[in-house]
Amino acid sequence: MSGFIDAHAKKRIHVAVGVVERDGLILLAKRPDHVHQGGLWEFPGGKVEQGETVEVALVRELSEELGIQANPSALIPLIQIHHDYSDKLVCLDVWRVPEFFGHPQGVEGQPVEWVPIEQLGLYQFPQANVPIIAALQLPQRYLITGSITDPEAGFHKLKAVCERAAIKLVRVRRSELTLDDYGILVMRFGAWCQQAGVHLMIDFELFTSLFKQNGSSAIDSLLQNGISGVHLRSRELLAVNSSESNEDEDGVSGALEAFSAAGGRLAASCHNKDEIEHAESSGMTFVVLSPIEAARSHDAGPELGWNAFRGLVAAAKLPVYALGGMTEASLEKVISFGGQGISAVSEWWHGETR
Ligand SMILES: Nc1nc2c([nH]c(=O)n2[C@@H]2O[C@H](COP(=O)(O)OP(=O)(O)OP(=O)(O)O)[C@@H](O)[C@H]2O)c(=O)[nH]1
Ligand SMILES: [Mg+2]
Known part of the structure; x- marks a missing residue:
């Protein structure tokens, strides 16, 4: 009381x-x-x-x-x-x-x-001030990759898209690749990212698999190979630090914490206030909130809309990117609503073919 x-x-x-x-x-x-x-x-x-x-x-x-x-x-x-x-x-x-x-x-x-x-x-x-430093060090654009069916073609497309759209933060998704091919792709692309000053975020699935195979040495190895972050889907976010999940027993939550303490970035996909709060208490560096508008690439369910975006951002203790229907033209609005920037697939990934 x-x-x-x-x-x-x-x-x-x-x-x-x-x-x-x-x-x-x-x-x-x-x-x-x-x-x-x-x-x-x-x-x-x-x-x-x-x-x-x-x-x-x-x-x-x-x-x-x-x-x-x-x-x-x-x-x-x-x-x-x-x-x-x-x-x-x-x-x-x-x-x-x-x-x-x-x-x-x-x-x-x-x-x-x-x-x-x-x-x-x-x-x-x-x-x-911790999230203020994160916000200052994060760029305004967060690319999420679309379809990648082949690691060789994927590598060249990634380079081209990052260069053309001046992307400094990218989430490479496994997409249609096997986990092995995905690992090969991100290791190769990581080396390029180190040279180009691009921050590369990988799927939690690969992080978990590498950690289970190699233990905590996987953490240094990722960072040394230009892989600067891990992106968790909302389902994965809710499973870490949860007593009901198996992940904790395997020490994956601790591995994420160690990765973050070593300078790695942790990001999570969120769709509501509960998920954002879970991201805050799980030590995430930033979140992506979606869908703000209807996505062009796929049906992601009912849009949150701009008012909800503004309200959720104001309450969040982390930098928040807007995802879902975002274009370069949305950036100014997102910033004026307190967001970190825009996250998108179609705007940049499909740019050449649209
Ligand atoms: N200015 C400033 N204040 C911060 C930061 N981070 C942070 O937690 N605070 C907290 O914000 C509160 C207000 O800041 P302040 O002490 O500068 O306020 P002020 O200049 O009006 O001081 P005054 O009351 O002596 O005139 C303090 O409790 C401070 O600990 C920061 O980066 N800059
Ligand atoms: Mg002062």
Whole structure:
């Protein structure tokens, strides 16, 4: 009962947070030792005051803390994170700040540093910032492959599609391939991805099979071979960490955790709030929510629609890609609704033949 009272007595604060960017570098500031989450690195920002919009609050905080004037019309929403610290509830409203005047400095005496996006993982942040870092490091387009019947042709098509559409994150599905041929394809394509700076996500089925054959050495081997993530279908997501599943007995949930701790990304397909919450509690890096609109490639059931997308994204504690009928033209809307970006098959995979 006291837990119930405490939860309601806790202060809930809305925080405007700015990711100040210049030439691929992000500005971090160090929180003073004596404040909440003191001594950790943060993105500059602060509490939204009564009567302020979050954009106005952000511009004010950046001026107070860094002495810069951000261009309010250039702000881009990145992600919203609701986080429950034991002593307070925060809603971090995070925006990219690509345009500003002035030279940022720690006006309140706080150390500041410009850090390359890919090195953000080396800094210690408050717990609520984990998905913000993920959102910053993930691109706006997530390709899902369509039909692949032959590993040789599949490899060439993958290269061509990634190059043509500037894809930096791709889920290669087994499709019609045998599991062995699929393994051969992703190993070969992984080597190319390493060179091209593309992040490759593989099916959970292959991850499970490799782990069962080779134990935990499979984890390093995947990462070394350019396979940077594992994508779980919703059914697979619900089975991991579940006491009813066999997967736990085989240690696959632990293997996923170890893969993530070693820097691997975990993604899951979700269709509703329960699945998103399961993804959050299972340590997923990001999710794909579908179907937002009717998919062109197949019948995926009734659409969620844009209002549901906006609501589910606002409540999610992870980056969310929209899937189902997405085209390049949908990207702006998805971003403005707080989504990470678009995920699609038809838009890119069938581009040559459409
Ligand atoms: N600015 C900022 N706050 C964060 C981040 N991550 C995070 O959990 N927070 C939490 O958000 C809350 C509010 O941030 P803040 O302390 O900067 O607020 P503020 O500038 O208005 O401080 P003030 O009350 O001293 O004027 C703090 O509890 C802080 O721990 C982050 O990356 N940036
Ligand atoms: Mg602050």
